[in-house]
Amino acid sequence: MQKNTFHFNTNRLMVIINGALVGVLTGIVVSVFRMSIEHSLSWWRDMYTYIKNGHWSMLVLVVLINLVIGVIVALLVKKEPNIAGSGIPQVEGQLMDQLHLNCFSILWRKFVAGILAIGSGLMLGREGPSIQLGAAVGQGVAETIKVDHSQKKSLIAAGAASGLAAAFNAPLAGVMFVLEEIYHSFSPVIWLGALAGSVIADAISTIVFGQTPVLAVGQLPIIPVRLYGLLLILGLVLGLLGFLYQKTLLASQKIYQWTHLPKYLNGLIPLMLVIPLGLFWSDGLGGGNNLVLALGHHVPGIKILLAMVLVRFIFSMISYGSGLPGGIFLPILTLGALNGAIIGQIFVIFGWLSASYLIDFAVIGMAAYFAAIGKAPFTAIILIIEMVGSVTHVLPLAFVSLVAYLVVDLCNGAPIYESLLNRLLQNQEEDGDQQLITLEVPVLAGTVLEDREIRDIDWLSQSLITMVKRGNQSLLPAGDLILRPGDIIYVRTAQAESKKVRASLLLKM
Template identity: 50%
Template sequence: MAIGLITGLVVSAFRWIIGKILGGTIWVYQQIQTGHPWWLLLVIAGSILIPVLAGLLVKHQPQISGSGIPQVEAQLDDELSLRWWSILWQKFVGGILSIGPGLFLGREGPSIQLGAAVGQGFAETTGQTGTPRRIAIACGAAGGLSAAFNAPIAGTLFVLEEIYHNFSLLVWLASLASAVGANFIASVVFGLTPVLHLQYADSLPLNQYGHLLGLGLLLGVLGFAYQKTLLAMPRWYKRLIPLPRWLDGVVAFLVTILVGLWQPLWLGGGNAIILHFGQAAPVLGTMVILFIVRFALSMVAYGSGLPGGIFLPILSLGAVLGGIYALVMIDIGWLPRQYFINFVIFAMAGYFAGIGKAPFTAILLITEMVGSLIHLMPLAVVSLVAYLVVDVLGGAPIYTSLRDRLNLEPAAQGVTGRRAHIEIPVAEGSRLEDTAVRDFHWPKGALLVAIRRGEQELVPSGDTLIHAGDTLLIAVDANFRAKVKKELITLLKQPM
């Protein structure tokens, strides 16, 4: 709870400052449009100076680049050693410099890394190491997403599903306490209205559920294209832009000027665009152009390496795709017009579920952000279809793919004499299912010390059979935790 309250303060300040700067940026572009062209000089100067300052921060601390979620994942697996204060202040300042002036980046990834830094700082200040330290980092990450979107349940589940990869009861309860604390602070600052409060009068009837399959297919195919394009951007920057990597942000800022001069309200992460759909349905041509522009500019912005997330840009792209699909179906007479906003909502969850491969988080996040439970069933259908399409095409979770490209800085490897633990859940069909402890080839340095089975904790012997649904508690030397965990995961992926 303490970590959540502190994270709530940090992320609320981060979110508030970004909102004020983005509002000022839009106002400046509107002044240019209404006959005050001298403001353009300020925009050009700022679009060179600001990314240079943000780039210097990234050059000094490379692990604040991008969303920060892959870095948090690597921290929790002991594959990355970071100084929490260096991350905290530089991510805070760098995120504001990158997101506030209107780049097509989201605040949620940086908020998660800010929360993780708060959790790490709290743990180190109070002398916690090993598992308590990792749980503190996970708590901070949950609080960061909760405060960014006023979504405590989704923030907790995102940590379990996407970051921690373990539905541990201790992690679940601790992260939930942190997320609730952070959400309380954010609610005091921003009010109780859901972040994407979209009102609609009619639930989608069952005879229209066939559209959910078509929408999920579209989101899955374009979600896979999003993954491939995003992962290719650093290579394209290196090939096409003759600048040092830390100056690539200048290109993203200068390109964004063109959008600001044309449509300033399109700038930023995209939540204002989503809310506008609840007020008036745009024409199909405008929606197609909006998708192309936001897709391209979000790629340019994230590919530059500046601090900023893809979470909210993904949701806004999904909303636009849902609107495009609905408008096409409406125009050909296959869908009643009153269901337009429904498809905007459904597509946000589906697009994120496909790209992030985190369907539970997608469903709960949109439910909390919109503030209504009546669309859970269609959200689930669209999310499952989009997830399956990306899976069939060979797409991996986007944050896992980004993590694989990190320049990791692990702690020095040597026997410390300090014990750490690894929790391994045993799924149906696992190589460990119905296997005696003595019959599995455990990695060197791994010692199975307990098996959690329901409410019981068993002390295993060589003859103990491991069952599906068990959670294995494995003791290792602290410095070899990441290595042994990776070996275990590799062994469990091998055919039986």
């Protein structure tokens, strides 16, 4: 007589435990990072105000400090080029097996350089660096406890999600951003670890910074259905503006080539230009969350809003195009809020909209502008809900974000972080091209892999499928195995061919 045996399946439990560990460490690192930037920005604003009040001799000190900051950051970027920019394309490249980074080198250099660059008042965001810091923490934990390649990627993803959660107190957006924008697949192993890490990291950040949402603009009036025609126009305009932002940001990196400076020294230019800007408009320094919060109290007239958008758009391009460590996430949200307010003010002038709904247009503008530029509408909607602290505007957020997304898609605009990753990979020196790596590729509905037998798929040369994962099952890649949506296939290929292989397997039918 056969005896039934019972045993616990601890696989998912270990994913959650490891993800939570990454969340604890990331929450501490990013909270210190975030606090340091906030104190630094506050100091710089006070310094510029002090100079404007008649103490002009201090201007020499400010110039010297910024020069020192520029030199320090330049040396850090020269030693570790992968800390340049937001860090999100680098994390995406890691999870796609196209980049191999030194976690400790990234962690401490990005931490120091990010505080110096963002804290000096440049129009850069903390979220991208926070995501890369979290990914470095996740990679460090994976290498310490010696997990396999798949679990290592899971912990890197958990760290990335935890970084965004701690930066913005937005745990659900952290998970969704990793799934929608970075990992491009709804893998159970990935989302479990990411959710565990995000919740813990957010809890630590909440203890440090309090429970008030990051962009708590106050009570938002409910938008009546009769105004949805105006929301359609809002989405169309923000989609076009988002497409313009994409093209301008990519072009800004090329413009710096005209300076003929070594790439790592480009940061000296915005660090010098930020000084007159700080003297003229100290409240406009930084990522811009203070400006969004100010809109909750008073929405300025259209001329002031236009001037703010113009200055922030131009200087954001100057800041990010230089390659200084800093993100575009928060600057995008700020521009979205200002653009939404401008469009709302135009409707008010024509008598189509009550001024009481201007704050709604600013909030919806943040989501739609980010959805257009990042082509990540789900992340945009959830992020704004968590950052603003309102769940009563899900429908207008979703509607306008979808319209803005479709506009960029019709214009053939690519997700901005994907474009930045492609630019990064093109600039990488082609070392170790013959190294074999294992790609983890999801089987998505509507692609060439769906409902196909393995033998019928046109595999590229020097590529070999080693395993198929279906739920908790690991299947041998027999020729007659039919691939189903939700499966994950593991492909062994040369690193130089990895991008081409992945693109061919994700090709739409």
